[in-house]
Amino acid sequence: MGSFIFKRSLQSVFSLLVLIVLVFFLARMTGSPADLYLPQDASAEIRHQFNEQFGFNDPLYVQFGHFLWGLLHFDMGQSLQFSRPAVDVVLQAFPTTLTLAAITMPLVILVSVITGSLAAFRPGGVFDRLASFISLIGASTPNFWVAIVGVLVFAVTLRVLPTSGTGTPLHWILPVAVLMLRPTGVLVQVVRTSMMTALSSAYIKTARAKGVGSRAIVFVHALRNALLPVITVASDQAAGIVNGAVIVETVFGFPGIGKLMIDSVMLRDFAVIQAAVLVTALAVFVINIIVDITYALVDPRIRYS
Amino acid sequence: MTDQPLLEIKNLSISFPSRRGVVHAVDDVSWSVKPGETLAILGESGSGKSVSASAVLDLVDAPPAVISSGQILYRGRDLLKVPRDERQAINGRKISMIFQDPLAALNPVYPIGWQVAETLRVHGVDSKTAHARAIELLHKVGIDDPERRARQYPHQFSGGQRQRIMIASAIALEPDLLIADEPTSALDVTVQAQVLDLLKSLQAENGMGLVLITHDLGVVEKVADRVVVMQNGRVVETGAARAIMTSPSHPYTRKLLDAMPGRHGFETQAVASETRRTILEVQDVSRIYGVQPGKAKDAGPKAIRAVDNANFVLRSGETLGIVGESGSGKSTLARMLLGLEPPTSGTIRFDGKDMNGMSASEAFKVRRRMQFVFQDPTASLNPRMTIGQIVSEPWAIHAGVLPKKEWRGRVIELLERVGLKPDHIDRHPHQFSGGQRQRIAIARALALQPEVIVCDEAVSALDVSVQAQVIDLLKTLRRDFGLSYIFIAHDLALVRDFATSVIVMYRGQIVEQGPTTNIYTAPRHDYTKRLLAASEVHLPDAA
Secondary structure, eight states: OHHHHHHHHHHHHHHHHHHHHHHHHHHHTTOOTHHHHSOTTOOHHHHHHHHHHHTTTSOHHHHHHHHHHHHHTTOOOBOTTTOSBHHHHHHHHHHHHHHHHHHHHHHHHHHHHHHHHHHHHSTTSHHHHHHHHHHHHHHHSOHHHHHHHHIIIIIIISOOSOSSOSSSTHHHHHHHHHHHHHHHHHHHHHHHHHHHHHHTSHHHHHHHHHTOOHHHIIIIIIHHHHHHHHHHHHHHHHHHHHTOOHHHHHHTTOOSHHHHHHHHHHTTOHHHHHHHHHHHHHHHHHHHHHHHHHHHHHOTTOOOO | OOSSOSEEEEEEEEEEEETTEEEEEEEEEEEEEOTTOEEEEEOOTTSSHHHHHHHHTTOSOTTTSEEEEEEEEETTEEGGGSOHHHHHHHBTTTEEEEOSOHHHHSOTTSOHHHHHHHHHHHTTOOHHHHHHHHHHHHHHTTOSSHHHHTTSOGGGSOHHHHHHHHHHHHTTTOOSEEEEESTTTTSOHHHHHHHHHHHHHHHHHHOOEEEEEESOHHHHHHHOSEEEEEETTEEEEEEEHHHHHHSOOSHHHHHHHHHOTTOSOOOOOSSOGGGSOEEEEEEEEEEEETSOTTOGGGOOTTSEEEEEEEEEEEETTOEEEEEOOTTSSHHHHHHHHTTSSOOSEEEEEETTEESTTOOHHHHHHHHHHEEEEOSOHHHHSOTTSOHHHHHHHHHHHSTTSSOGGGHHHHHHHHHHHTTOOGGGGGSOGGGSOHHHHHHHHHHHHHTTOOSEEEEESTTTTSOHHHHHHHHHHHHHHHHHHOOEEEEEESOHHHHHHHOSEEEEEETTEEEEEEEHHHHHHSOOSHHHHHHHHHHOOOOTTOO
16 A cells, blocks of 8 residues: 555656646746736836846746746745745635535535435435435536525525625535535435445345345445445545635635635736645645545455555 | 245236336246255246245335235245334344355455354344354355455455355354255356255255255256246246156256257267368467566466466367366467467467467458357447447458448348348347347357357356257358357356367366367366266266
8 A cells, every 4th residue: 555655646746747837838828917917007117127026037948947946945936916925825725725625525425425325225216306306406506606695695685694704613604505515416416326236236135135124235235335436526526626616715705725726817926826736736636545545445356556 | 854834935926017018027936845845946037936036035126026916925924914124034034045146145345254244143143243153154164264264355255155155144043944046057067066065964954945046957956856947937847856857747847958958969070080171279378477478487486377388279160169167267268269368378370370470461361260259148249239230340340351232131141040030130239138149149250251260158148948059050050161169168068069079178277188079978187077077967868
């Protein structure tokens, strides 16, 4: 297992490098930061001075060289909008997003595993039809619409929840609920399908012939066999949230990484974009390693070497 | 044995409503079994033999199935009227069941010791006692080093061991009745014999009743006291095993007995083998996993010798049978003959040319002359293609063999040749039975008019009576087209009926080869003797 993690890390370093190069050049294709940070009527001399100060006058390869050199020293450059080191800005926003993911995903998994399993136990039954119908709505309703309607109903009309911000636990209820909707909808369907396959297996027949009760058949015998595709999809959804729940963070004014990235792109704050992409990519890499380890824990037939 | 039946099924009918109408899977079926007795339920696929027995353990899902009438009396009590939780208490404790494919029937993600102990735990034994007892049981069914192996998972065991584990779990609470659904069909012949012996000895020990569901007359002959013969959901004949095997009264039973392989005369060749042309020559061929091709000498102790120094010759018009159990290397050998895998060392010559040194275009031409038929006709036919597309595909690959406008006519000819109808050409594989699908695969193999057809377990998945029909077809084609076959099978009786010469493989080596008559009447190698003994059928009227 140790050598497996080492090998995977090595592969990931390569992917990260490619990603960094792409982000560096793509960001610079959006135009010059000088257009945004200086007044429209700024003279050519002031523009030149601004570009000189932040190194934008150098040829691209020189800028890239500086960027790589800084990276080796864990220096991602200065943020234009905050006038602080970009890494600090990103690391300040990231915990908010991580917390959002850490609250949302376990809830998503809990709800969808229970709902999906019960639906699969009697396919075509009342519960199954209801669960399939609701999960389909959850999977296909646009996030931003639910977020806005949520604010309108619970914050503006009923006045039971705050509209935006992060102050109290109450602030988390709407964002988490909206964020759960789509992953739960998708995951219920995955759990249901996967459980139906598991429940029609021969080993379930064996368990019934042994006299094992229905609950143990579903949650002990079938569930663990049904988990692999569920883990795959769940990790994908988790990576999506860690990458920045852009819409939810924007609607609810959540100072997370998604909001930061959008703002930085809008303001051509290259250093922050680069730092944010690198940090989220690292997080996704860690999620993938955890998923691989989970596979091996769930299914003894999977061994890494 | 008392005269009171342990289990009695009376006039049971089970049907499955489907879009095409109601399927009567079990139609007014009655049978019974006494303590200590072995009842065999004999039938081919679709006969309803498994469904009636599964109903005893409440394993038939209703809905969709409808149990429309009848009784299942266990010690005089109708199980169909017993509430579900009470039936759960009977399952595994009083009546238990084992299944055909022991790999699928064991849960892949739990240790086997846990699974054996589960039977005890669900019926109220505490986990510690259950675990200790599970280890005893594993020892009893012949699993070596049970304490260590109890912690291992199903995929770490061989087929025979898995079935022993299933048996350990089924007999954990010394049930009155054990229902075994095709318990040996997925196993090698020598392992089959061991598992049947184990079941019989356990039965002798605690006097349980045994219901054995099988399609295999050999199994019936070896262990059954009484037999119920089923066809199309009905019982066609019931009686003492010996009486039914010697003087069956129903025509279907007679047909089954006649279709049994291994009861006909040996295949002999009209022309002396020396004067026939050599098509395929295999010389010192080895396939070793874990070393580079051509470096067989580097093979360390860890390398797996799948095929070890094989030598044989296939002449035109000859049928070479390759027999061996799983892991003997017979399929690896076939893959090398087809060029799907290169030999690690040695040469395979087709018509005098070394296949390994051939250019791509030469190899392409050889493929035209050598075709194959695989074991599973469901998996080897593309479900989205029509029969016409499947059979004509070889002409699309080997351009220039047949102009496109003649394809349809030739496909129809080929379909008629293998016993199918011209209007089958536009259907899809799922609309055919297993036997018909294998005929389609044979038609496809014939499309390029090959000289050699390699059949890898080509009839193993088929029912006995269908097997006999497909073998007859292969024989006719051999006569009409002068085809040579390489016929790979684990079923010795089938090979005996069809092959002109035989190779016996054991752990990658050819331990014996020669004309079929010699191998079957005077085997020299110990392993051949063991194989023959295990598969022997003592039919009174066998030739």
